[in-house]
Amino acid sequence: MSRQFTPKVVTANDLREGDVVYLTADDRWSRLHHEAELIEDEAHAQIRLLFGAAQRNIIVGAYLADAKAGPNGPEPVHFREAFRTRGPSNYPHGKQVDLGKQADGKQVDLTNV
């Protein structure tokens, strides 16, 4: 009857810097995808999206993005979301350098933003 729910994360852009951020289970906005709360239930996803989107003086454009569980935390599913975890492919700019190894999920540092 009901189709399988694809797990989600809540993601947005930081209002001041524009950088990609993810909503964590303890209500922070993290720059690291693997720190995001992996949401496995559709109703809970809607509640978390509403919670995130309401923080309109911190973030812009919150939405739900497909994700999957990985060894270090949630991982992106779609290539667009994978690019958002790293930055552009033509220069070493964005998260791939700003966050160093953390961006790969190899270190888990609870950096709040």
Next chain:
Amino acid sequence: MYSYSDFDESFVRARVAQFSDQVGRRLDGSLTEDEFRPLRLMNGLYLQLHAYMLRVAIPYGTLNPRQMRQLALIADTWDKGYGHFTTRQNIQFNWPKLPDVPAILSALADVEMHAIQTSGNTVRNVTADHFAGAAADEIEDPRPYAELLRQWSTDHPEFQFLPRKFKIAVTGSPNDRAVTKAHDIGLRMTRNDAGEPGFEVMVGGGLGRTPMIAFTVRDSLPVADLLPYVEAVLSVYNVLGRRDNKYKARIKITVHETGRDEISRMIEERFLETRPQFGGADQALLDDIRAAFAPPAFRNAPTDGYDAFYKSDPIFRAWADTNLAQHRNAQYAIVTISVKAHGATPGDATSAQMRVMADLAEKYGHNDLRISHEQNVILPHVHKSDLPAVHAALSQAGLGTANVGLLSDIIACPGMDYCALATARSIPVAQEIALRFEELRLEHDVGPLKIKISGCINACGHHHVGHIGILGLDRAGVENYQITLGGDGTETAAIGEKTGPGFAYDEIVPAIERIIRAYLEIRENPAETFLQTYRRTGFAPFKSALYGAEGGRDAA
């Protein structure tokens, strides 16, 4: 070049102050994003994939050295040390932070620049032939008309909330280097039977998801009627344009749905009303503007040093053969600086490169710089005796690549490396094609070829009018690239034809190579260009090169 009047200056300063206040109110929570978004877009500020992006207008692609240096300063102070020149002759900064934007706009205003109307449903930055005022084939410099249009359209109260964005391109030459037929209004200067200059007025062109070549509504509009006529076109569109459906809102759809005859009739009818309303004020203004575009004091000096250097230095000769164009003064040349070294990002220049180009314009180029829609930088007036020094300085700055008009002179939009609308990447595809053909040492054999890449259907990379067009799409969560062939952005404009199923990211460069090798095999002689060959042979040989002799292939 044109300098701001007191009115321009106070208008731009007032807008900076107004937007600075709006940014402040967004940051302190007084404005919501829904309220702020249209305000930031009116000032060229987008929120992209990884960061904000500020799109700065370069009216008709013309810059002076001081402005170029200021762009370099902005890149160093508030961005990551580079800027991206676009197919709309603008420059985009990819990494500004919202609290810094007021300071950036203020720094732009210091050199008579701004980001107003580089977004939103208004008349956008008017683009022009990047060889304006220098080209040998030119009837008249189109920039005074472009400046007149800029002044008229800036903050025009009737046209701030059009059904959709509106782009005007103008060329003063019969040879169209400004892709006028792919604009909402294209203006191409011609001479009538009496030898008087006039504009061929073309309406309803555009690329995007519904590519259309503009139709000619007037063969030779007297130049004095330009503003009332353009206003007539805009006001007819403003009433008829579809505000109910964003995808049907551009004037090309209005033309299509209304019919050419009917919309022409409506434009002419409206023109009878607008024409008397101008009362000559526009012509007085145009005269003042014209004075600002007087040609520079060309130097009269021998050019035999250039001729000798050309004969003796093969590297210089290769560069001169591809990157120089004929100037109307025989002692001069138009220099196109390739900002597309093989493997580099098309259209990106570092702050150091911007300063080198500014210095060269100051020292050798009568203080004039242009940005082309093909994402290169032009020194429009260089005396031939100075070319060896210019080439040497460019080469030292990584700007000496001899590839203008060749295969690696690729147009590419930012694609999914930056753009929130993109469905696939375009920059790495451009980089890899350029590197592959550099490795093969084939591009000079191949000759003139325009490859244009867009990372989504909106076609900022002009793929429809590329001899080879590449469109990046998202097919079931995987990047997929569709190829079109036979497009043309000049006065013989044509929309390219789709070849068939698309190619995966790792298949697209080999696919392009098969097309090029097929061309080399079937061209009648080396003088027959890719486009000529395609027009002679049609689709079939390229299709079989792409998909095999049977012509069939599963979609990637």
